[in-house]
Each structure stands twice: as structure tokens, then as C-alpha cells.
Amino acid sequence: MRDASLEFFQKLVATPSPSGFERPVADLFREYVRPFAHKVTTDVMGNVTAIINPEAPMRFMYAGHMDEIGFIIHYIDENGFLFFSTIGGTDVATEIGQRVWVHVVCFRCRCAICTSRRRF
Numbered sequence: 589m590r591d592a593s594l595e596f597f598q599k600l601v602a603t604p605s606p607s608g609f610e611r612p613v614a615d616l617f618r619e620y621v622r623p624f625a626h627k628v629t630t631d632v633m634g635n636v637t638a639i640i641n642p643e644a645p646m647r648f649m650y651a652g653h654m655d656e657i658g659f660i661i662h663y664i665d666e667n668g669f670l671f672f673s674t675i676g677g678t679d680v681a682t683e684i685g686q687r688v689w690v691h692v693v694c695f696r697c698r699c700a701i702c703t704s705r706r707r708f
Contacts, residue, residue, distance in 0.1 A: 596620050604691060606658020607676040610634055613654045659688065 596616075605613040614636050622628050625638040634654075658675035665671070670690070674683075 604658075604689065605654050605656050607655040609658070610654040617654070661690070 621638040627639040659672040663671040
């Protein structure tokens with residue numbers, strides 16, 4: 589993989605994009621493909637389309653999702669535990685022990701998901 593492609597891919601997967609908040613990753617993708625595409629458009633739903641060689645006799649489409657599973661924090665208790673619900677579909681059993689980034693207005697921090705016996 590070329591260094592520029594690898595750098596783009598690393599930025600792409602490092603950019604937070606929970607369902608409903610995909611704009612930062614869409615902007616990143618749009619700017620990356622702009623030099624290669626004849627036309628780049630964004631529809632009202634935020635879908636980005638890049639057209640390369642529109643006069644070619646064959647057509648090829650590569651599609652992917654920009655969103656990822658996310659969580660929204662509803663409450664932080666006196667011990668610092670975060671109470672949250674999911675954004676997007678997920679299986680609760682796969683969340684436990686996962687490391688996540690918590691983004692707030694002024695900073696972000698690394699956390700892990702855990703549960704108490706009474707809640708699971």
C-alpha cells in the first residue's frame with residue numbers, strides 16, 4: 589500500500605463517525621478523492637459520490653458505510669462511572685471490556701466498558 593493511501597486509511601478509521609454524526613469522515617473522504625475524481629457530490633442525506641472516468645464503457649461501484657457504532661452518555665455517577673445507551677445496532681455482550689474514546693466539548697479520554705452483576 590502506498591504511504592499516502594495508508595495515511596488516508598489511518599485517518600479514516602481514526603475519525604469518529606457514530607450513526608447520525610458522519611460528517612467529519614465524509615469531509616475527509618471527499619477531500620481525499622477530489623484530486624482523482626471528475627465529479628464529487630454529496631446528497632441531502634450526506635452520502636458522498638465520486639465519479640471517475642464517467643465516459644468509460646464499463647461501470648464499477650464501490651460502496652461502504654461511513655458510520656460506526658457509538659454511545660451516548662446520559663449520566664456520570666459520583667464514582668466516575670458513565671451510564672450510556674447505544675447509537676446504532678450492537679450486541680451488549682460484545683461491548684463489555686471494549687476500549688472506547690469519550691468525546692466531550694473540551695477534551696477526549698480513553699475508557700473501557702464494564703458492567704456490574706446486577707445490571708447484566
